[in-house]
Amino acid sequence: MKSSMQGLNTMMLGMHIDRAQRSLMPLTFRFSMGLRLLISLLLGFFVALVGTVAHRMGAAMNIPYGLLLALVLAGLSAWEARARSGIIGLVLHLVASCFGVGMLAGQGPMGDVLIPVGGAAFTTYFGLYVGYYWLLGLIVVQFVIALLPLHWFVVVPRLSDDAPIPTAEATSASISDVSAIEEHPSTVKDAEWDRKERHDE
Incomplete structure (x- = not known):
């Protein structure tokens, strides 16, 4: 069973897969390995941008639904990066997302801060610390994705909408x-x- 899963993972990564089978894969899985790695890199930056903008939603009311949505987005994007291009794609996604968050965490040209931590203006627990949860949670979620079993990331080509190979x-x-x-x-x-x-x- 383990060897068959490895074979499916090899097919999933685009190695030893013919054009007919590749055409049955999802769109971004049909590209060359280099292009798939580039997509993982760009998605890492995208997650950093959207998550940083969204993570403070509800924090002032102590209901951090923005943080939850941001972490779910990061997890889904990381899963797709690993499914599309293996552990290398996940590593690139992690590096890009952390680099993007690091850039956005600093002070902007107008003095604005997108990830404020602490301050007298914030009176609730999550208002004070949600920035820490976002910075650490982004890394933890992707490390968890890296530790999940290989067969959770196998994407099987389909003959039709309801007929898997x-x-x-x-x-x-x-x-x-x-x-x-x-x-x-x-x-x-x-x-x-x-x-x-x-x-x-």
């Missing part, structure tokens, strides 16, 4: 069923003999 497990199961019948031909003959007797009666 048979996996290696399904193929081996069907082969074992056929071999079991071949090993015990007497059971097939007995079933045919019973059918003939019923027909004669």
Whole structure:
């Protein structure tokens, strides 16, 4: 089972996959490896920008739904980066998102700060510390994605909207069923003999 999952992961990463199968993959999975890594890099910057803008929503009311949405976005984007281009894509996504957040955490040209931490203006717990949760949570979420099992990131090509290509497990199961019948031909003959007797009666 482990080897079959590795084979599917190899197919997923675009290695040893023919053009017909590649055309059945999601759009961004059809590109070359270099382009897929570039997409992971750009998505890391995108997550940093959107998450930094959104993470303070609700913090003033001590209901940090913006932080939750930002971390969910980071997790989904990191999952897609690993599924699309393996652990290298996830590393690039992590580096790009951390670099982007680091740039946005500083003071802007007009003196504005997008990730304020502390200050007398904030009176609630999350108002004071939500910036820390965003900075640390962005890293923790992507480390968790890196530790998840490999088969959680396998994307199987599809023949149609509701007909997936048979996996290696399904193929081996069907082969074992056929071999079991071949090993015990007497059971097939007995079933045919019973059918003939019923027909004669």
